[in-house]
Amino acid sequence: MSGEEALEAQLGEREYYRPPAQFVGQANATDPEIYDRFEDFPTGFEEWAELLDWDEYWDEPFDGSEPPFFKWFVGGKLNASYNCIDRHLDERANQTALLWESEDSEEVRRIAYQDLYREVNELAAALRELGVEEDDIVTLHLPMVPALPITMLALARIGAPHSQVFAGFSADALATRIDDAGSDVVVTIDGYYRRGELLHHKQKADQAVESADHDVDNVLVWTRHGPEDLHEDASWEDGRDIFIEDLVAEHEGDRIQPVSRDAEDPLFLMYTSGTTGRPKGCQHRTGGYLTWAAGTSRNVLDIKPEDTYWCAADIGWITGHSYIVYGPLALGTTSLMREGAPDTPHKGIIWEIAERYDVDIFHTSPTAVRMFMKWGEDIPAGYDFDFRHLTTVGEPIQPEAWKWYYEHIGHGDAVIVDTWWQTETGGHLITNLPALQDMKPGSAGVAVPGIKANVYGPAGEPVAPESGQAGDLVIERPWPGMLQTVYGDPERFIETYWSQFSDTNSDDWRDWVYCPEDGAVYEEDGYFRILGRLDDVMNVAGHRIGTMELESAVAQVPEVAEAAVAARQDDMKGEVPDVYVIPREGIDEEVDIPAKAVAAIEEEIGAFARPNAVIVVDELPKTRSGKIMRRLLENISNDENLGNTDTLRDPSVPEQIRQQVHGD
Numbered sequence: 001m002s003g004e005e006a007l008e009a010q011l012g013e014r015e016y017y018r019p020p021a022q023f024v025g026q027a028n029a030t031d032p033e034i035y036d037r038f039e040d041f042p043t044g045f046e047e048w049a050e051l052l053d054w055d056e057y058w059d060e061p062f063d064g065s066e067p068p069f070f071k072w073f074v075g076g077k078l079n080a081s082y083n084c085i086d087r088h089l090d091e092r093a094n095q096t097a098l099l100w101e102s103e104d105s106e107e108v109r110r111i112a113y114q115d116l117y118r119e120v121n122e123l124a125a126a127l128r129e130l131g132v133e134e135d136d137i138v139t140l141h142l143p144m145v146p147a148l149p150i151t152m153l154a155l156a157r158i159g160a161p162h163s164q165v166f167a168g169f170s171a172d173a174l175a176t177r178i179d180d181a182g183s184d185v186v187v188t189i190d191g192y193y194r195r196g197e198l199l200h201h202k203q204k205a206d207q208a209v210e211s212a213d214h215d216v217d218n219v220l221v222w223t224r225h226g227p228e229d230l231h232e233d234a235s236w237e238d239g240r241d242i243f244i245e246d247l248v249a250e251h252e253g254d255r256i257q258p259v260s261r262d263a264e265d266p267l268f269l270m271y272t273s274g275t276t277g278r279p280k281g282c283q284h285r286t287g288g289y290l291t292w293a294a295g296t297s298r299n300v301l302d303i304k305p306e307d308t309y310w311c312a313a314d315i316g317w318i319t320g321h322s323y324i325v326y327g328p329l330a331l332g333t334t335s336l337m338r339e340g341a342p343d344t345p346h347k348g349i350i351w352e353i354a355e356r357y358d359v360d361i362f363h364t365s366p367t368a369v370r371m372f373m374k375w376g377e378d379i380p381a382g383y384d385f386d387f388r389h390l391t392t393v394g395e396p397i398q399p400e401a402w403k404w405y406y407e408h409i410g411h412g413d414a415v416i417v418d419t420w421w422q423t424e425t426g427g428h429l430i431t432n433l434p435a436l437q438d439m440k441p442g443s444a445g446v447a448v449p450g451i452k453a454n455v456y457g458p459a460g461e462p463v464a465p466e467s468g469q470a471g472d473l474v475i476e477r478p479w480p481g482m483l484q485t486v487y488g489d490p491e492r493f494i495e496t497y498w499s500q501f502s503d504t505n506s507d508d509w510r511d512w513v514y515c516p517e518d519g520a521v522y523e524e525d526g527y528f529r530i531l532g533r534l535d536d537v538m539n540v541a542g543h544r545i546g547t548m549e550l551e552s553a554v555a556q557v558p559e560v561a562e563a564a565v566a567a568r569q570d571d572m573k574g575e576v577p578d579v580y581v582i583p584r585e586g587i588d589e590e591v592d593i594p595a596k597a598v599a600a601i602e603e604e605i606g607a608f609a610r611p612n613a614v615i616v617v618d619e620l621p622k623t624r625s626g627k628i629m630r631r632l633l634e635n636i637s638n639d640e641n642l643g644n645t646d647t648l649r650d651p652s653v654p655e656q657i658r659q660q661v662h663g664d
């Protein structure tokens with residue numbers, strides 16, 4: 001089935017589902033007038049800012065005088081750590097803030113709000129004594145252990161932005177980010193668990209610090225089991241390396257006054273892949289970001305303080321920042337986090353945990369849903385869990401997977417909420433407010449209150465919804481959760497997100513249109529159907545991987561002359577990379593080029609970006625001017641019609657590769 005046929009088949013079976021009455025009866029957002037209130041730009045957004053505690057109120061909700069460098073809640077002051085911890089102490093000091101589960105042990109950690117308060121304060125005191133100052137960017141390379149949110153909140157407390165790098169990233173990838181952020185301090189851990197294996201971790205920071213251009217003063221090391229277990233292959237440099245346990249021991253009982261940050265002061269960086277070159281450090285501000293994380297957590301995720309809420313993402317990506325840490329904790333709920341794989345120790349573990357803690361809201365990716373579906377409905381049927389709300393994020397969810405989820409996990413009485421957003425947007429932009437719209441499997445939903453979304457054709461003209469045509473998804477008006485800039489590269493910020501459809505000479509914010517680089521259909525009922533990336537970025541199991549990054553990793557292999565990456569559609573992961581390589585002439589035939597290519601990707605990026613296949617070819621399809629036609633490689637990977645190849649330098653090349661990949 002071609003992409004278009006698949007789309008039509010999907011369209012044919014579109015239907016609506018009413019939100020279950022039990023859900024509507026208790027939902028946070030039940031008043032449809034919220035859309036009208038938020039249309040009142042920019043004051044409508046103040047309703048979500050009011051969910052936070054401000055040290056000082058803002059003078060203006062919005063300053064659009066220097067587009068696209070918009071300012072939110074100008075003049076306001078607040079602290080994110082205070083909002084996520086201190087302000088809950090009066091009412092819920094003993095309530096669990098973070099509930100931590102690990103595949104490795106029976107041990108569970110229940111960190112009450114007052115424990116979180118103590119741990120965050122002690123660490124903040126220790127960091128400050130070490131010399132971390134307001135506005136120093138600290139790079140973290142931490143897995144899914146409580147140390148990660150504790151470190152983020154301790155840094156937020158002293159006004160030092162964090163830049164957390166997903167633990168699956170390699171030493172090289174970590175080094176690039178340390179350099180870009182100019183971090184003097186890096187925080188890591190000895191090791192962590194995945195699929196029953198203890199993964200050694202500190203040596204990645206050792207190597208990264210070694211290869212980074214920037215001089216790192218300190219590597220702070222959390223321990224998974226205790227300092228005596230530091231692995232042999234990790235190095236230790238006295239003076240530079242410090243166990244956090246030792247550091248914090250000197251600050252027992254210390255309390256640190258949360259630094260009152262300007263609403264516009266950065267809270268964190270989150271690096272993301274782009275079309276070209278090095279990853280971009282998306283810089284998020286304190287006031288607008290926290291407003292958006294809290295507002296959407298309340299109205300889209302329907303989180304209440306008494307809930308047990310579980311987002312199964314990794315805090316190393318934006319989903320975990322906004323919807324494990326900042327949003328849920330700002331609302332004072334119990335946020336569950338888990339270290340380990342969803343099938344370890346067994347395939348029912350997710351549902352076993354949901355039953356054990358009576359989880360109310362569960363948040364995961366369509367890739368995970370497809371996996372649960374493959375494992376079969378008998379597995380969840382063995383557990384007694386009862387969700388009222390199920391969220392998906394990261395990729396389109398096929399109606400078939402949606403329905404399975406609705407029936408076998410939601411039992412027909414939970415809402416299913418598809419949420420479209422990006423690292424750059426800070427939080428949800430397209431999704432239903434679940435008590436207010438019908439669910440429509442396969443459509444991400446409508447624009448969030450205050451968000452002006454549209455779909456444009458190539459010349460920047462809106463595509464009429466009744467045409468059913470696809471185009472570029474765009475956001476026509478600023479919102480508080482948006483990134484401030486690309487760290488250290490304002491030009492790239494403009495070029496990447498704004499240049500396509502904005503009048504970049506204008507100083508009127510109304511002339512600026514944000515372009516997320518996603519294809520979409522704006523349906524007549526006001527719902528958006530998201531089709532996928534329009535740039536050279538793949539969506540692998542909900543993670544963004546730039547084809548350029550993969551290609552330049554493979555190009556490091558000395559035996560490789562040229563490499564091109566194509567996205568192959570995958571039933572489980574959405575997309576997976578296929579790498580096509582031309583070997584250099586005269587190389588030793590014994591050399592295992594595919595193995596070397598895979599190793600290069602693992603070293604440059606990380607094992608999570610491992611390709612589906614590496615195909616060694618004699619030639620790549622090229623235009624007469626020598627440009628590689630990746631689209632044809634994509635057709636080959638997906639066994640689709642090659643179409644007319646006459647304009648190629650050598651029109652026979654695609655067919656040769658096709659035969660090599662698929663046989664005759």
Ligand code: WT7
Nearest residue numbers: 319393394395396419420421422423530533544
């Ligand atoms: C890209 C952003 C949003 C946090 C996780 C990923 C794709 C995201 C959906 C959705 C279809 C989606 C888009 C987007 N995407 N959500 N509900 N339906 N596609 O964050 O790594 O910044 O990736 O993920 O292509 O641009 P990210």
